Amino acid sequence: MLWNNLGEHTVYENQWLRVNLADVELPDGRHLDHYLIRLRPVAMATAVNERNEVLLLWRHRFITDSWGWELAAGVVEDGEDVAAAAGREMLEETGWRPGPLRHLMTVEPSNGLADARHHIYWSESAAYVGDPEDDFESDKREWIPLKEAPELIARGEVPAANSAAALLMLHSLRFG
Numbered sequence: 001m002l003w004n005n006l007g008e009h010t011v012y013e014n015q016w017l018r019v020n021l022a023d024v025e026l027p028d029g030r031h032l033d034h035y036l037i038r039l040r041p042v043a044m045a046t047a048v049n050e051r052n053e054v055l056l057l058w059r060h061r062f063i064t065d066s067w068g069w070e071l072a073a074g075v076v077e078d079g080e081d082v083a084a085a086a087g088r089e090m091l092e093e094t095g096w097r098p099g100p101l102r103h104l105m106t107v108e109p110s111n112g113l114a115d116a117r118h119h120i121y122w123s124e125s126a127a128y129v130g131d132p133e134d135d136f137e138s139d140k141r142e143w144i145p146l147k148e149a150p151e152l153i154a155r156g157e158v159p160a161a162n163s164a165a166a167l168l169m170l171h172s173l174r175f176g
Contacts, residue, residue: 082119083119086119101122105165149168
């Protein structure tokens with residue numbers, strides 16, 4: 001059931017995304033036009049401390065008009081190492097510098113429409129540096145008991161799929 005992209009052209013582009021129109025050949029030979037969004041990679045990071053608490057941001061997303069807990073995240077700059085970008089974003093958005101980062105997972109949050117890849121990292125330590133440089137990114141930054149992650153997700157307090165996946169994976173790693 002392989003769909004073949006026979007070529008695409010850009011119909012809109014800015015510094016954040018590119019919207020392309022692709023000529024797609026279906027397995028039965030038919031063709032269809034398919035819009036897709038091309039995005040730069042995203043790097044995300046958090047830390048889990050010795051008390052099994054995870055560092056999260058409480059923020060509002062105006063697009064969906066929703067509040068929720070999220071991991072620090074941002075776009076990987078051109079030529080930037082993905083893990084370094086994750087650490088940079090965590091420091092800028094939380095004021096905490098992560099210890100050695102480990103890759104947790106890479107997710108494709110909307111792979112039927114976009115080529116976005118979110119690379120998620122975590123650390124077992126973090127050092128407080130000071131107020132976050134990007135304090136406009138969230139209302140608060142807190143260490144939340146990781147044990148509560150499944151319930152937070154079930155209550156809708158972690159609406160972002162990438163953060164929910166990361167928290168469930170970290171929960172599984174720590175508590176089996």
